[in-house]
Amino acid sequence: MNTTTTATETRVQILGGIEVIGGSVVLVSTPNARVILDFGMRDLNTGLLQTPGGPRRGHELVDLLRAAELPVSPGLYDPAQLASDPQLAASTRANRDARPTAVFLSHAHIDHEGALGFLDPSLPLYASEETTVMLNALRDTGEYRPGHPLAPIAVDTGETIRVGDLTVELIPVDHDIPGACGVLVTAPDGSVVYTGDLNFHRDGGMRSHAFAERIRGVDLLVTETTMLSFDHPPITTRSEAEIEEILAAELTGVPGLVLMSAYPRDAERAQRLIALARTHGRELVWPSRDAALLAAMGVSDVTSWASERAESDSRPLAAGINRVTVAAVAAEPGHYLVQPDGHDAPALADLPIVSGSTVWVHSQGEPLGPFMPDWEVFQLWLQKLGIAVIEAGSTGHALGHDLLAFVEHVAPGCVLPIHGKRPEALTVSMPRVLPRYGDVYLLDGTVVGHELVSVAS
Numbered sequence: 001m002n003t004t005t006t007a008t009e010t011r012v013q014i015l016g017g018i019e020v021i022g023g024s025v026v027l028v029s030t031p032n033a034r035v036i037l038d039f040g041m042r043d044l045n046t047g048l049l050q051t052p053g054g055p056r057r058g059h060e061l062v063d064l065l066r067a068a069e070l071p072v073s074p075g076l077y078d079p080a081q082l083a084s085d086p087q088l089a090a091s092t093r094a095n096r097d098a099r100p101t102a103v104f105l106s107h108a109h110i111d112h113e114g115a116l117g118f119l120d121p122s123l124p125l126y127a128s129e130e131t132t133v134m135l136n137a138l139r140d141t142g143e144y145r146p147g148h149p150l151a152p153i154a155v156d157t158g159e160t161i162r163v164g165d166l167t168v169e170l171i172p173v174d175h176d177i178p179g180a181c182g183v184l185v186t187a188p189d190g191s192v193v194y195t196g197d198l199n200f201h202r203d204g205g206m207r208s209h210a211f212a213e214r215i216r217g218v219d220l221l222v223t224e225t226t227m228l229s230f231d232h233p234p235i236t237t238r239s240e241a242e243i244e245e246i247l248a249a250e251l252t253g254v255p256g257l258v259l260m261s262a263y264p265r266d267a268e269r270a271q272r273l274i275a276l277a278r279t280h281g282r283e284l285v286w287p288s289r290d291a292a293l294l295a296a297m298g299v300s301d302v303t304s305w306a307s308e309r310a311e312s313d314s315r316p317l318a319a320g321i322n323r324v325t326v327a328a329v330a331a332e333p334g335h336y337l338v339q340p341d342g343h344d345a346p347a348l349a350d351l352p353i354v355s356g357s358t359v360w361v362h363s364q365g366e367p368l369g370p371f372m373p374d375w376e377v378f379q380l381w382l383q384k385l386g387i388a389v390i391e392a393g394s395t396g397h398a399l400g401h402d403l404l405a406f407v408e409h410v411a412p413g414c415v416l417p418i419h420g421k422r423p424e425a426l427t428v429s430m431p432r433v434l435p436r437y438g439d440v441y442l443l444d445g446t447v448v449g450h451e452l453v454s455v456a457s
Contacts, residue, residue, distance in 0.1 A: 008032075008165065010187040010443055012220060013451070014435040015071035016040060017418040021226050022111030024419050025071060026194050028185050033164025034101040036076070036123075037183050037194045037222075041114030043371065044069070051373050059084060060146035061118040070115060071437075078120050078148060100164040102126060105152070106196025107180035108134045108265065117147020126161055128170050129154045130179025134265060137296035141289075142315055171214055172207040173198035176266050176364065176396030178297075182211050190219035190443040193412070197224050197419070199395065200402040201237050208398075212409050219443040221412035225420030226397040234369070238394035240269065244276050246392040247361050251280040256354050257333035258282070259340055259387065261365025264290040267297045269363070274301050277337045285324055287341040288315045295321050312344040326350055342366030343374050345381040355386025364393040404428060414445035 008030050016025035016039075023042035028035050048067040049055050055063035061081040064070045065088060075097040082089040105113055105127040113135070116125065127135065132154040139149055155161060161168045165188055170181040175197045185192040193215045198208045215221075227233055238246075250258050262273055264286070277284040283303050286294065291304035292315040303322035305311065317323075329336045330352040340348055342365060360382055367375040382389060398406060407415055407428050414431045417423035423434050433445040440449040 008188040010189055012441045018435050024112055028192050033166045034099050035163050035166055036103045038106050038112040039115045040112040102163045104183050107177050117145050121148050125152045126155050127152045128179040128181050141292040141296050171211050173211045174202045174205050174208045178267050192220045193218045194222045195224050199398045212406055219413045221415045225417040225426050228400050228425035229421035235395045243392050250359050255334055257352055257358050258337050259360040261362050263364040264293050267299050270294055271299050282337045284337045286339050289313045291321055345378040348381050353385045359388045359390050361390045361392050
């Protein structure tokens with residue numbers, strides 16, 4: 001994939017995602033064009049805006065820039081959202097970039113798309129068809145997004161988008177969300193690939209393996225390194241079949257109610273779990289927030305609570321969604337599998353829990369883990385009610401050995417590791433450059449400049 005060098009020098013900057021899991025932002029530019037790959041947010045569990053405070057609603061962009069939680073990159077942000085800070089607003093207007101610019105989203109996880117609503121709304125946003133469906137479903141079901149509403153443009157598999165003298169292609173990969181893609185950027189003097197997030201264990205990793213073949217010999221590879229952050233992976237790697245086997249054992253072995261927490265944006269798994277529950281004579285009941293999203297994404301046979309059930313984050317439901325009352329679940333608990341609201345732990349006590357019998361099957365649903373503010377209180381309620389925890393999740397990221405094998409197979413001219421706490425753990429045979437904020441790279445990894453970028457870590 002290496003091409004003959006021309007007078008044009010493509011430059012790459014890492015604006016987010018260095019030595020942290022999440023917040024990925026990659027800028028690829030030539031003198032004639034710019035493309036932005038993802039514009040995510042890291043978890044605000046540390047720093048000036050850590051929960052329970054956080055940025056002020058309606059003033060998020062200004063607060064995040066002041067707290068160095070977003071890159072200071074002139075000309076990217078929506079001037080209207082900077083109005084409360086005249087200095088920031090003046091800087092944005094004065095430094096608008098005349099080059100054609102577009103944004104490409106690898107997948108719809110908050111750490112990759114959470115800051116998109118802060119960008120200048122005149123910049124086109126491209127994503128895969130499935131990611132576009134999900135972003136629209138989140139908007140249409142009332143999910144709060146800071147900044148302006150998104151208007152994603154769907155890109156078909158194999159389609160290329162021209163931005164000035166750059167050509168961009170979204171290539172499917174395996175992750176724990178539909179529509180995940182890596183991004184191939186072809187420039188006059190070479191090529192850049194950004195992996196987004198990927199793994200090689202879900203459904204055999206067919207998409208990710210095809211992606212690896214497609215990008216062999218790329219000049220510069222910007223890759224995620226999530227699982228290299230740990231000496232021992234914090235979550236077990238399981239296939240979808242293994243996850244279903246764990247849940248099936250509980251659906252068979254527990255005579256009464258079974259609880260489960262699955263990630264609602266993983267529509268493929270959600271559809272499988274609905275079918276599995278019905279195979280075992282149970283109806284899977286979702287909180288209305290999750291049910292509305294799943295139905296909007298095209299998942300069938302979705303069931304939620306009847307309107308009289310008090311929910312902390314109730315959402316309107318489409319006519320085709322099934323409804324069930326708490327009384328019906330209490331009358332026949334063995335006929336139901338219930339996903340509790342991870343942000344409303346006291347509501348667990350509304351359900352027909354049997355201490356020592358009822359189980360909670362945790363399959364990457366909220367609360368995700370100890371790093372989330374709702375985790376501790378949820379665990380306390382599980383203990384109080386005598387609910388055992390059954391782990392049935394799987395990481396969405398490539399394990400360390402799979403990631404190293406992937407990079408070696410792709411054989412890029414140079415690799416930049418991001419989206420991980422220990423990028424130095426990516427030990428490979430080709431040149432590797434540990435990125436720094438502000439450094440500007442050529443496609444061979446050479447640093448050719450430094451620009452002010454202020455991002456918290």
